[in-house]
Amino acid sequence: MDARAAKEHIFTMLDVDGDGVISRREYVARPVRAAEALGRDGDDPLVSAARTAHEQVYASMDGNGDGKVTFEEYAAWAGAEAFDEVCRQALGSLFDLADTDADGALQRAEFVRLRAVLGNPPDNAREAFDALDTDGDGRIDREEYLAAIRAFVSDGASPMAEALHHGRN
Numbered sequence: 001m002d003a004r005a006a007k008e009h010i011f012t013m014l015d016v017d018g019d020g021v022i023s024r025r026e027y028v029a030r031p032v033r034a035a036e037a038l039g040r041d042g043d044d045p046l047v048s049a050a051r052t053a054h055e056q057v058y059a060s061m062d063g064n065g066d067g068k069v070t071f072e073e074y075a076a077w078a079g080a081e082a083f084d085e086v087c088r089q090a091l092g093s094l095f096d097l098a099d100t101d102a103d104g105a106l107q108r109a110e111f112v113r114l115r116a117v118l119g120n121p122p123d124n125a126r127e128a129f130d131a132l133d134t135d136g137d138g139r140i141d142r143e144e145y146l147a148a149i150r151a152f153v154s155d156g157a158s159p160m161a162e163a164l165h166h167g168r169n
Contacts, residue, residue: 006156007075013119014074021068027058030118031090034097037117038110050093057090080154091149094118095142105139 001009014022016029031050032042040047061069061077069077098106098114106114108129115125132140132148151157 001156003079003154003156004075006152007078008071010078010153011071011074016119021070022061022074023069024058024062024067027061027069028054030054031094031097034094034114034117038097038100038113040097046093046096050090050097053086053090053093057086060086078153080150083150083153087153088146088150092142092146095145099142105141106145107139111140111145 011022014027014030016026017023028051031047031054034040034050035042035044035047058069060082061074063073063077094114095106096102098110100110108126111129112122112125115128116122120128128148129140132144
C-alpha cells in the first residue's frame with residue numbers, strides 16, 4: 001500500500017458519516033466513542049487527556065479553520081511531521097484508554113476492541129495484532145503500536161498496512 005492509499009483509508013475511517021469531510025464533531029467524538037466502548041467513565045482523567053489531544057489534532061488538521069477537513073486538506077497535512085507533532089499524543093491517549101491494566105501493552109482483546117471502535121473490522125484488527133506481535137508474547141507495547149501507525153501514515157508501509165491489504169482479498 002502506498003502513502004496515498006493509506007491516507008485514503010484513514011480518511012474514510014475518520015469521515016464517520018461518509019459525507020466527504022471530517023468534521024470537528026466527528027473527530028473529537030473518537031475518544032468519547034473509545035471510552036464508552038472500552039468501559040471508561042467520561043470523568044476518567046485519561047478520557048479528558050484524550051479529548052484535549054484530539055482537539056489539538058483537529059485544530060492542526062483544519063488549517064483554514066472552517067470546521068471541515070477535505071481529503072485534499074488531510075492528505076497535505078498527514079505525514080511524519082504531523083504525526084510527531086500532534087497525532088502521536090492523540091493516538092497514544094487512545095492506546096492508554098484501551099490499556100485497562102495500565103501495563104503499557106495491549107493484549108489481543110484490548111487491541112481488537114480499540115481498533116474496532118476506531119473503524120477497523122475485527123478480522124483486520126486480529127491480523128494486524130498478529131503482524132505487530134513479532135515476538136509472539138501476546139502483547140503490543142505502546143511504542144510498537146505508535147511506530148506502526150506512524151509508518152502507515154508516512155509511507156503506507158507497516159505490518160498494519162499488510163493486514164489491511166490481506167483483509168481486502
